[in-house]
Amino acid sequence: MxxxxxxxxxxxxxxxxxxxxxxxxxxxxxxxxxxxxxxxxxxxxxxxxxxxxxxxxxxxxxxxxxxxxxxxxxxxxxxxxxxxxxxxxxxxxxxxxxxxxxxGPSASAMRIMGAKSEAKKQMGGAGVPLTPGYHGDEQSVERLRSEADAIGYPVLIKASAGGGGKGMRLVERRENFAENLSACQREAQAGFGDDHILIERYITPARHIEIQIFGDTHGNYISLFERDCSVQRRHQKVVEEAPAPHLAPEQRRLMGEAAVNAARAIQYTGAGTVEFIVAPDGQFYFMEMNTRLQVEHPVTEMITGLDLVEWQLRVAAGETLPLGQEALSLRGHAIEARIYAEDPSHDFMPSAGRLVHFSLPEESAHVRIDRGFEEGDSISRFYDPMIAKLIVWDETRDKALARMQRALADVQIAGIANNIDFLSRLVRCPSFVQAQLDTSLIERESAFLLADKQSPPAEVFLFTALARLMSEAGQTCTSPLFGLKDGFRLNTEAKCNLSFRCNGISETVIVTYRDSGFRLQTGELDVIAQATLDQNNRIIAMIDGWRKTFNFANINNTFHIFTQHQSWKLEWLDPLDVLVESAAPNEGLLAPMPGTVTALLVDEGQHIEKGTPVLIVEAMKMELKLFAPAAGYVRAYRCAVGDQVSEGIELVDFEADETSASIKESTER
Structure with a gap:
């Protein structure tokens, strides 16, 4: 060793x-x-x-x-x-x-499976079922379009050297083929140094089920069962589970044998994953092989009781596989949720910044957390925005799902955009709860999962007022008497107004100080409340005799309130602040996050319609198109291809038609 x-x-x-x-x-x-x-x-x-x-x-x-x-x-x-x-x-x-x-595996195995076209040829020879498609060497636009026409739309354009959802485009109509091909090739060249692509029939609805395999240098190969990875956004996995729901034992056996045959065909060593697309009729097709450990390997570890990293180390040191196929068995059900720094309400755009507040549930035999960051650390714009993985296990899927729902309710993140609220809705979504899984689940259930931001209920404004009051009470006093922040006044009832804003809605809470606690009034609510604050910024409140608990983080007078299955961000409106806002509208296109400009799509001086793609910024391994906010003119670019740009800077001098008309009208007067 x-x-x-x-x-x-x-x-x-x-x-x-x-x-x-x-x-x-x-x-x-x-x-x-x-x-x-x-x-x-x-x-x-x-x-x-x-x-x-x-x-x-x-x-x-x-x-x-x-x-x-x-x-x-x-x-x-x-x-x-x-x-x-x-x-x-x-x-x-x-x-x-x-x-x-x-x-890891040998260079030869990596070379074969790293080029999807070559992998398809090898797998076909090994008898592994293949998705209908084109995997040839001729890469002209005309040939590729012709093959796509023959396959029939919709089709997937995929980078031959790609992985992780990068270099992949879904094309539903022939007229969109050339544009998507160009984008796919550009992303493949930038990400993998190889713009070779293949085309496959897009099977829908489809499940994405993968088999964990292991091989050693002594000719032994095994399957460690399957994982369902169907829940995805932008072809990237969000939630994975093992074993796959509703998979019959015979189907499990056949897929496991196919995966082992794939590994044996290339004399694979170490940990690998053979990925399959499963059609509605149950037929499965080889998609690709990942010649490495997968992000979602913990769910396999939870249902087998094995440490796959330990197996990797032992196999790499020349040892035989610790167990044979007959010694392996399934135990219970495991689910993994990937916690990302991203904004689901804006097409899951990655975010970067500091984890000002970061709290996770306690680990146990049922709850596991794999994380690379702690509170105070920063999520960099240069790398993948995954913060942590939350994994739960229990005897059945229903019990594991209940544990995941509770565990997600205990995750608190402030200071950076994240997907916790989205994940909480996802694991409570009826389709997911009933295991009606396919790769279009998120899109299909978008109305439930990506609901428009709403004003919080009145109770949340009361919680925020209590958080503000308890924060003040906990501050150090500079005077033994007059520095106390308990609302004491001579010969009068002490009151104050606390105003907060959330998602464009403002609300005022009238606070009346009492001998013990407060009277809080907002809207139709009029309650008596007492509260205590513990060391973890958890407030335990009695509100009209009802015990309520919630957590909060105060970041520059913005209060992050964490309630069960939902978090809220409310800005305290300081009455002493004087806000000066520019009356001039910003007509430019702004960088949505730090990144690199990779393409300028229209000419300077060109008139374009609203929604026209103007330029592309690459950030965190993905391409972000910026679109014209209105009909108008691209007067000039403030950037060039290859420029590194910071979040929020203006990239284009854009003049909307309304602005031009207004200027003309003013001049004529």
Whole structure:
């Protein structure tokens, strides 16, 4: 077994590997970029080595720097985690040349499965069912469009070297093919250095079910059962579970055998995942193989009682698989929810910033949390925005689902956009609860899952008033008498008005101080309340005899209120603040988040209609199109292709038709 390994990754997967290695008595070396000098995986590792600037290209994707770090620290092996260099054939070869063990499959297996077109050919030869499509070498627009026409719409355009939902476009009509092909090729070239694509029939409704496989260097191969990964947005998984609901034992056996045949055909070693699309009639088709550990591997660990990272380390050290197929069995049900820094109300746009407040439920035999960050850490714009994974287990799916609902209610995040409220609605959505799963679930249930932001109920304004009052009461007093903030007044009843704004709606709470507690009035509510504040910013309140509990975080007079299954953000309207707002409208297009300008789509001086794509910004591994807010003219660009832009800066001098008409009318007067 290894004495020391280097982990060529960051975030929760690096922390996960460190934990297992420590239990096995293996020392660990972390690597870090400028952005990650103080992050959790660096703090947990035995040693840490700086490898470069924030951009992945200059740090986590620089194989030479990582190999140098491993050699200089005496590490015998490199664990790539997932993402970054985990499926990079050249890096695998470079490790071997440096006499370092790459904890993963062979370079040849990686090469075959890394090119989806070649993988399809190999799997077809091994008897694994394939989705109808085109996997050929000719890549002209005319040939690709012709093949798509022959397959029949809708079709999926997929980057041959892609993964994780990147470099993929759904085309529902022939007239949209060329535009989507160009975008897919551009994203594939930027993300994988290879714009080769393939086309497949888009099966709908379809389930995405994957099989966890393992192989060793002694010719042993096993399946560790399946995971249902159907719940996705932008072809990226959001919630996964194991075993797959409503999957018959015979179907499980057939899919497991097909996955093992796929692994045997390429003499696979280590952990891998064979992914299938399952049609409504139950027929399954090979989609791709991920030659690495998957983000969702914890649900497999929870239902098998195994540590897959430990298995990876043992297989990489030359040992045989710890168990054979006959010794494996399923136990209970597990569900994983991915917690992201993103805004579901704005097409799941990634977010970046500091975790000012970050609280998670307690871990137990039923609740597991894999995380790469702690309160005070920052989510960088340079990397994937996943904050943590919440995994639950119980004897049945219904019990596991109830645990997930309760666990999500205990997650509190403030300071950065996140998907906790979305996940809470998702696991309570009737389709999900009833296991009516397919890859279009989120789109199909968007009215329920992505409801418009509403004003909170009056009770939440009362909670916020109590949070404000308890915050004041907890502040240090500078005077033994007059510094007290309990509302005491001579010869009069003490009152104050507290005004808050949420989602454009303002509400005032009238507070009357009493000998014990407060009288709170807002709208039709008129209640007597007492409250105490504990060390975790949890308020325990008695409101007209009803005991209520909630948590809050106060960030620059913006109160984040956390109630069961819902959080609210309310701004305290300080009566002493004087707000000066510019009357001039901003007609420009603003960068939605930090990123890189990758394309300018219209000419300067061109007149365009409302909704016309104007430019593309790439951020956090995705392309973000900016559209014209109205009909008008692109007078000038304030950026060029390749420019790094900050969030909120104006990228285009845009003049709406209404503005031009107004100026003309004013001049004529």
């Amino acid at each position: 290894f004495d020391k390994i280097l982990i060529a990754n960051r975030g929760e997967i690096a922390c996960r590997i460190i934990k297992t290695a420590r239990l096995m008595g293996i020392r660990t070396v972390a690597v870090f970029s400028d952005e990650d000098a103080q992050t959790r995986h660096v703090r947990l590792a035995d040693e840490a080595v700086y490898i470069g600037a924030a951009t992945a290209k200059e740090s986590y994707l620089d194989g030479g720097k990582i190999i140098t770090a491993a050699l200089s620290t005496g590490a015998q092996a490199i664990h790539p985690g997932y993402g970054f260099l985990s499926e990079n054939e050249a890096f695998c070869v470079a490790c071997a040349r440096a006499e370092l063990v790459f904890i």
